[in-house]
Amino acid sequence: MEGLTYSYPRAAAPSLTDVSAEIAPGEFVVLAGRSASGKSTLLKAACGLVPHFHGGEISGAVTVAGIDALDTGPGELAAAVGYLAQDPETQVVSTTVAAEVGLPLEMRGDAPASRARAVEEVALALAIPHLLGRAVDTLSGGELQRVALAAALVTRPRLVVLDEPTSQLDPVAGDELIWLLRRLNEEWGVAVLLAEHRLERCLAAADRVVSMDSGTIAFDGTPADFLAWCRGADPALETPAARLFSLAGIEPLPVGVRAARSVLETRSGAPASSPRRAEGAGSAGPTTAVPHPGKVWGRGTRPPQPSALSLRAAWVELERDERMWDVLRGVDLDVRGGERVALMGRNGAGKSTLLRAAAGLIDPARGRIEAPGGIALLTQNPSDYLVRERVGDELPGEAGMAALRAVGLADAIDADPRDLSGGERQRLALAIALAGRMEGDRLPGLAALDEPTRGMDRARKDELADLVGRLAERGAAVVVATHDVEFAARFAQRVVLLGDGVVIADGPASEVLSGGWYFATEVARVLDFPGVVTPEQGAAILRARPEESG
Amino acid sequence: MRSPFAYVPRPGPLQTASPGAAVAYLGALAAVAFLYSSPLVLIATGAAAVTAGLLAGARRAVRAALRMGFALALLIVAVNGLVVNRGATVLARLGEWPLLGQVDITAEALAEGAVFGLRAIAVMVAFAVYSACVDPDRVLRALRPIAGRSALTATLVSRLVPVAAADAARLRDAARLRGPGAAEAGRAPLARRLLAGSLDRAVDVAATLELRGYSLVPAGPTRRSRFPGGPASRGGGRSTAVRSRFDRRFFLAAAAVLAVAIAGEPLGADAFHAFPTIQVGADPATLAVAAVVLLSGLTPLRRV
Numbered sequence: 001m002e003g004l005t006y007s008y009p010r011a012a013a014p015s016l017t018d019v020s021a022e023i024a025p026g027e028f029v030v031l032a033g034r035s036a037s038g039k040s041t042l043l044k045a046a047c048g049l050v051p052h053f054h055g056g057e058i059s060g061a062v063t064v065a066g067i068d069a070l071d072t073g074p075g076e077l078a079a080a081v082g083y084l085a086q087d088p089e090t091q092v093v094s095t096t097v098a099a100e101v102g103l104p105l106e107m108r109g110d111a112p113a114s115r116a117r118a119v120e121e122v123a124l125a126l127a128i129p130h131l132l133g134r135a136v137d138t139l140s141g142g143e144l145q146r147v148a149l150a151a152a153l154v155t156r157p158r159l160v161v162l163d164e165p166t167s168q169l170d171p172v173a174g175d176e177l178i179w180l181l182r183r184l185n186e187e188w189g190v191a192v193l194l195a196e197h198r199l200e201r202c203l204a205a206a207d208r209v210v211s212m213d214s215g216t217i218a219f220d221g222t223p224a225d226f227l228a229w230c231r232g233a234d235p236a237l238e239t240p241a242a243r244l245f246s247l248a249g250i251e252p253l254p255v256g257v258r259a260a261r262s263v264l265e266t267r268s269g270a271p272a273s274s275p276r277r278a279e280g281a282g283s284a285g286p287t288t289a290v291p292h293p294g295k296v297w298g299r300g301t302r303p304p305q306p307s308a309l310s311l312r313a314a315w316v317e318l319e320r321d322e323r324m325w326d327v328l329r330g331v332d333l334d335v336r337g338g339e340r341v342a343l344m345g346r347n348g349a350g351k352s353t354l355l356r357a358a359a360g361l362i363d364p365a366r367g368r369i370e371a372p373g374g375i376a377l378l379t380q381n382p383s384d385y386l387v388r389e390r391v392g393d394e395l396p397g398e399a400g401m402a403a404l405r406a407v408g409l410a411d412a413i414d415a416d417p418r419d420l421s422g423g424e425r426q427r428l429a430l431a432i433a434l435a436g437r438m439e440g441d442r443l444p445g446l447a448a449l450d451e452p453t454r455g456m457d458r459a460r461k462d463e464l465a466d467l468v469g470r471l472a473e474r475g476a477a478v479v480v481a482t483h484d485v486e487f488a489a490r491f492a493q494r495v496v497l498l499g500d501g502v503v504i505a506d507g508p509a510s511e512v513l514s515g516g517w518y519f520a521t522e523v524a525r526v527l528d529f530p531g532v533v534t535p536e537q538g539a540a541i542l543r544a545r546p547e548e549s550g
Numbered sequence: 551m552r553s554p555f556a557y558v559p560r561p562g563p564l565q566t567a568s569p570g571a572a573v574a575y576l577g578a579l580a581a582v583a584f585l586y587s588s589p590l591v592l593i594a595t596g597a598a599a600v601t602a603g604l605l606a607g608a609r610r611a612v613r614a615a616l617r618m619g620f621a622l623a624l625l626i627v628a629v630n631g632l633v634v635n636r637g638a639t640v641l642a643r644l645g646e647w648p649l650l651g652q653v654d655i656t657a658e659a660l661a662e663g664a665v666f667g668l669r670a671i672a673v674m675v676a677f678a679v680y681s682a683c684v685d686p687d688r689v690l691r692a693l694r695p696i697a698g699r700s701a702l703t704a705t706l707v708s709r710l711v712p713v714a715a716a717d718a719a720r721l722r723d724a725a726r727l728r729g730p731g732a733a734e735a736g737r738a739p740l741a742r743r744l745l746a747g748s749l750d751r752a753v754d755v756a757a758t759l760e761l762r763g764y765s766l767v768p769a770g771p772t773r774r775s776r777f778p779g780g781p782a783s784r785g786g787g788r789s790t791a792v793r794s795r796f797d798r799r800f801f802l803a804a805a806a807v808l809a810v811a812i813a814g815e816p817l818g819a820d821a822f823h824a825f826p827t828i829q830v831g832a833d834p835a836t837l838a839v840a841a842v843v844l845l846s847g848l849t850p851l852r853r854v
Contacts, residue, residue: 053760075763083761089713090754093705093762096559099687106691107763133559137712151762361723377727383747384724387739399731436731 004060006041006050015041017215019060023193025158028185030202031195032219032226032237033212034457035422039195042212043161046193047083048074065158078104082152082160086167086455088144092151097139098132101150108155122154125184138320140347142173149177153184160184161193166201167454170346170483171518178202197457200239200486200522203227204256211237227253236458240486240522240535247539260526305337307372308446308477309358314367316350316357327353329501330367335446335477337373340468342488342509343481344519345498351481352380354498355448373445374437380451382429386417391428395435402438403431406474407467423460426452427467443476450481465491489513489521489533509533554614555681556712562683563796564606564850569689571800575849576602576680578804582811582843583672587665587822589830591811594840596672598847599679605850608682615678616671623667630663631655638826662824683850702764706755713755714748721747803849806842814839 001021007014016038023029031039044050051058052073062069065080074083085091094100098119105115123129126146131139139147145165152160162181166174178194182205185192196202203209209226211219211234219229230237231246231253238246241260242253250267254260316328327350335341343351356362357369359377378385388394392413395404404410407427412420417428430449437445449468453461461484468478468491482488488495488509495512497505497519505512505519510531514524523538532538559565564572576599583595603612632650637658644653686708694701721744725735759765814820819839821831 047761049757049760053757073765074757074760075765078761078763085754085757087754089716090751091758093755093758093764094687095557095685095708096687099685103762107766133561135557135559137556356723359727361726376729379720379724379727381720381724384720384743385728387725387735387743388733394733395731396733397731399729400733403729403731432728432732435729437729438731 001042001045001063002061004045004058004062006045006056006058008041008054008056011056013215015215016045019215019217021210021217021220023159023191025191026185026189027207028182028192028205029194029208029210030199030206030223031193031210031212032199032230033195034234034236034459035197035455037212038215039212040163041215043083043163043193043195045069046159046161047081048072048077049083075107078152078157079108079155080158082149082155082157084145084149084152084160084162084165086164088141088148088168091148092136092144095135096132097128097134097136097147100136100147101132101154104151104155118154118156119150122150125153125188126150126180141168142170142177142347145169145173145177146180149180153190156188157190159191159193161195163195164197164455165194166196166198168451170349171485172346174198174201174483175518178205181205197455198484198486199237200241200256203239204258206255223255224252227255236462241526243535244523244526244538244542247535248542250542254526257522257525264526305339305475305477307334307370308337308339308444309333309335309375309479310368310370310372311354311358312368314357314369315365316353316362317365318353318362326365327501328357328364331498331501331503333496333503333506335479337444337475337477338472339477340472340491340493341477341479342492342495343479343498344483344485344488344495344512345504346518347483349498350501351498352450355450355479355481358446358448371446375446375448376430376433376437377448378426378430378433378450378452380454382426382452385429385432386425389416389418391415391417391420394428394432399436399438400431402441403435404428405441406434406438406443406471407431408470423456423463426464430467438474441474443471443474445476446479447471447476448479448481451483452480453482453484453487461487461490485513485519485521489523495519510537553712553715554610555678557685558607558682559685560607560683562606562850563794563799563852564602564679564683565685566794567796567800568794569684569692571794571797571804572680572684573689574804575800575846576676576684578807578811579843579846580673580676582807583669583676585811585815586820586839587669588820588836588840589665589668589822590832590836590840591820591843592665592668592672594844596668596675598843598845599672599675601844601847602850603675603679603682605848605852606679606683608679611678611682612675615675619667619671619674622670622674623664626667626670627660627663630666631660634659634662636825639828658824658826658828661828665822665824702759705764706752706759710748710752710755713751714744717747717751718744799849803846807846810839810842 001019004016004019005014006016019042033039041050045062046064048069058070064077067077067080069077092100094103101122102115102119105118123132126149128146128150131143131147166177169177178201181192184190194202203223206223209221209223210217211226219226227242241257245253250263254263311331311333314328314331315326317324318327345351353362355377357364358371359375404413407430409424409427409431417425420428452464468480472478492509495509496503497512510533513521513533514530517525521533523535524533527538527541529541532541579595579599583592586592600612632653635654637656639657640654641657642655644655647653690701690705721740725740728735814835817835818833819835821833821836823829
């Protein structure tokens with residue numbers, strides 16, 4: 001890209017301004033930056049959707065594998081560049097997986113034999129040969145994302161660009177996708193340009209990081225240099241491990257868990273001390289006090305708040321692939337007023353089903369589900385709640401005003417919901433769900449949010465965590481179904497981990513999020529120290545153990 | 551939840567047959583249903599469609615089509631009974647009705663309605679089997695060289711229909727989840743929201759179609775790739791449709807059904823009269839047509 005400047009049709013300001021960058025063959029580049037910084041537009045310019053599909057005004061040059069992307073449409077450019085967007089639902093256009101994967105080859109006129117071979121090879125590379133005969137509408141989000149990636153890769157492109165492909169995936173599927181990309185990058189020599197908010201997930205796999213800010217390139221360099229740069233320029237982009245080292249005063253900042261452990265081991269002259277592993281070796285356990293993020297109702301402590309959600313031996317079944325499946329299997333759960341609970345688990349574990357059943361959208365097949373104070377459920381698409389053109393028309397009267405005050409949008413009463421930012425629209429949707437369920441300024445029931453952090457940068461996640469805290473302070477039990485372990489560590493007192501429809505862990509966030517690998521924060525994976533999940537907690541530990549902090 | 555009529559990939563003969571062969575076969579059954587009024591032939595046609603669907607594994611689609619078909623048939627019988635006063639066998643005199651005038655229920659009107667209902671059931675089952683067993687992608691692919699733009703539009707619509715249905719379900723849920731203090735969602739605002747959302751989705755799906763190369767001119771033998779290692783340089787040419795070993799069977803069955811049905815007409819195989827009294831013919835010609843049509847239902851059997 002050389003001096004690329006682009007404005008969408010009727011846009012007041014350009015989305016990209018004088019962007020110049022080059023990606024070498026076989027490079028793995030992570031595109032960082034806050035929301036609306038121009039990352040998606042840059043990716044669309046690389047695959048030809050900008051300007052050929054979206055229109056608008058463009059100047060400068062974009063060349064992909066020797067082809068002028070401003071002169072060549074995305075269909076023809078697809079042979080050189082594959083594109084994968086955030087939402088897998090709108091990225092499939094065929095009925096079956098095999099047809100979807102083979103479509104780009106068919107469109108460019110490849111013979112059936114060469115199509116069949118290419119489809120088979122890409123399916124093997126992405127570990128989806130078992131899906132080839134399936135209908136696309138029977139696939140999970142993770143499977144669908146892999147199928148869309150296969151369709152993008154089947155032409156053996158020189159470059160693949162991906163726009164937050166893991167935002168809808170659980171930690172397991174997200175990590176798998178990143179390492180799959182790295183493997184393709186190494187084995188096939190495909191250059192990768194990956195836009196991602198959860199940098200801790202992909203930085204270790206990257207050769208280089210390009211960071212965008214307001215449509216320009218603010219940083220371009222190695223992952224290690226990027227971490228050093230963002231500490232001063234934009235701390236919101238720091239990874240948890242880098243922040244842990246920053247707070248503890250340790251250099252150099254690590255680009256991943258392995259690098260962090262290596263630095264700690266080098267400094268202490270021994271493998272990074274892990275009380276968990278030390279216990280296994282017969283050593284004494286930890287003696288350092290861990291600051292707790294909040295109060296947790298433990299065993300033997302009677303919580304002062306009434307129950308906001310109660311499930312007793314709850315079974316919920318749903319139809320899938322022409323069969324009835326038990327999605328929840330005898331779940332027992334109690335959530336009290338004022339509690340902040342993260343509901344976690346892989347895709348299909350039953351998180352959304354539990355919330356939907358609690359809200360009365362699905363009846364349990366057996367058992368009891370009660371939410372005595374009512375439940376305000378915000379589903380995964382806040383825009384679904386916004387059907388009018390004025391905030392005040394969505395939320396009339398004093399009940400509406402109280403709900404707007406609860407989410408901090410009292411001043412936006414005359415605004416058009418479409419003019420609000422993404423975060424404000426989400427808060428408005430929550431206010432719509434809350435309206436009429438409040439007693440004055442108090443919230444007696446349950447507020448539940450289903451995957452609210454999809455596509456959010458850290459600044460917006462922090463705002464959301466603050467909002468969750470305010471709702472809990474008003475007396476509401478807040479349950480958030482999320483894949484985002486770092487966000488869960490930020491807001492939750494308690495984590496309930498679902499696996500295949502049953503509760504497999506339920507306890508204080510600091511305990512659950514430090515007790516595993518996939519459902520553990522990056523800091524927990526670095527330190528492997530019971531109860532330590534946030535950079536602040538980890539830094540306190542490292543400062544208290546100078547042999548590790550140097 | 552998936553529609554019972556949604557296409558499910560299975561390795562059966564009907565699913566692996568080319569779209570032309572499958573459409574010819576099921577179309578022949580539907581054509582017989584439209585050509586004939588003989589209850590025997592119509593029952594045979596419906597039974598053939600049901601058999602074909604069950605052999606092809608489309609149990610859910612057949613069940614749903616039968617449920618809807620019988621409901622529709624009952625409605626047709628009831629409406630026909632009320633609005634048609636002809637017929638010699640009066641079963642009930644219901645007096646003067648507003649708009650309808652004198653309403654007499656006759657056995658003949660009910661029989662005529664039952665024949666219409668049988669026709670509706672047979673056609674609905676045939677279409678349900680088509681929907682559940684014939685890959686729409688292959689149909690659109692077959693259409694693309696003939697009508698590229700129409701195929702593109704159909705592809706876009708066929709992808710958007712399930713997406714819009716999912717959107718509608720989500721919007722309904724969101725409407726139910728509104729707090730008691732929020733304004734009612736209302737049908738008109740919801741419909742507007744669904745339309746706006748569908749347009750957004752359409753843009754995303756259209757972008758994917760663009761990326762998959764739908765805008766490219768269908769490749770011909772002389773088309774040259776501008777990319778090294780592209781199709782022209784790899785010896786690829788016009789993509790030829792893969793034929794199935796079952797195609798012949800379905801084409802033959804379709805031809806046999808249509809030939810027998812057309813030949814049977816002048817021989818009096820379609821012997822049914824509802825008025826003035828019910829006459830149902832069961833002569834050899836009718837029985838022969840019914841037998842051939844019924845046997846054609848076995849065509850999707852894996853080994854014939």
